[in-house]
Amino acid sequence: MDTVAVPQKNTRGIWFTVCGALLFIALVLLLFANKFFAPSRATPQxxxxxxxxxxxxxxxxxxxxxxxxxxxxxxxxxxxxxWNLIFFGFTHCPDICPTTLFELNKAIKQLPPMQADKIQVTLISVDPARDTSEQLQQYVHGFNAKFDGITGEFLSLKKLANSVSVPFFKVPVDHNHGKHAEHMGMANYQVDHGSQVVVINPNGEYHAFFNAPVKGIEVARQIPGLMAAF
Known part of the structure; x- marks a missing residue:
């Protein structure tokens, strides 16, 4: 009985079809595995x-x-x-400002250098009448030599604070307290202000905030996830 020879051209066509199908299947499996095993970006929630x-x-x-x-x-x-961590405060602040800057310094020191180098901590003055650039520099560098300070006209500071939902306003002190305040170089008022730490993303946008009282260990624990999800 004679056998019918399959033309060589048809044989090559069959092999190309099989190889193409196998390649397609491998590509689908690779994409599936990548989607399954690759870490997904966390949502804001x-x-x-x-x-x-x-x-x-x-x-x-x-x-x-x-x-x-x-x-x-x-x-x-x-x-x-x-990334910018900004805190609204002032150099004559008796408690919450130094405490928060101390905690932010702890957070920066707890982060790996590659992450810490991508973060700038800045104190934004809510008391421009008393906070000169020189005073701010001396004050923030007392916590960390890489911390920055920003001041300016009252309305400009208020405008920035409003855009990140941080309130602040002057509060007159009582007569007896006022004498002590003047002796300490604090005139006759204090400044009440929001004490959250605002997070600005690399696009220069208000991205998140840490609730007060801010703890350095919580900032160091959560900021890497925030950065990775951006």
């Missing part, structure tokens, strides 16, 4: 906790005429290209 609140949609900052601790003008570029 997943990142939000008792101490950290992540905004669903980041908000732009409202910047006016501001200067840093070196007397140099602050532009929008200051807040871009890195």
């Amino acid at each position: 997943q990142l939000t906790s008792d101490t950290l609140k992540v905004l669903q949609i980041p908000r732009p900052l409202a910047l006016g005429e501001l200067i840093d601790q070196n007397g140099e003008a602050i532009s929008a570029a200051y807040f871009t290209g890195r």
Whole structure:
């Protein structure tokens, strides 16, 4: 009985079809495995906790005429290209400001250098009448030589604070307290202010905030996840 020879051209076509099918299957399996095993980005809801609140949609900052601790003008570029932890306070603050800056210094020291180098901590003055650039520099560098300070016109500071939902206002002190305050160089008023730590993402947007009282260990624990999900 004679056998019918399969033309060589048809044989090559069959092999190409089989190889193509196998390649397609392998590609599908690879994509599935990558999707299954690759870590997924956390959502704002997943990142939000008792101490950290992540905004669903980041908000732009409202910047006016501001200067840093070196007397140099602050532009929008200051807040871009890195993460910023900003805290609104003042150099004559008796308790919450030094405590918060102390905790932020602890947080930075607990982070791996590669992450810490991507974060800038800045004190924004709520008392521009008394907080000169020189005073801010001396004050913030007492906690960490890499911390920054920002001051400026009252309305510009208020504009920035409003854009990140941080209130502040002057509070007159009583007569007896006033005498002691003047002796300490604090005039006759204090400044009440929100004590949350605001997180600005590398796009220069209001991204999240840490609730007060801020703990360095919580900042160090949660900021890496926030950075990784961005």
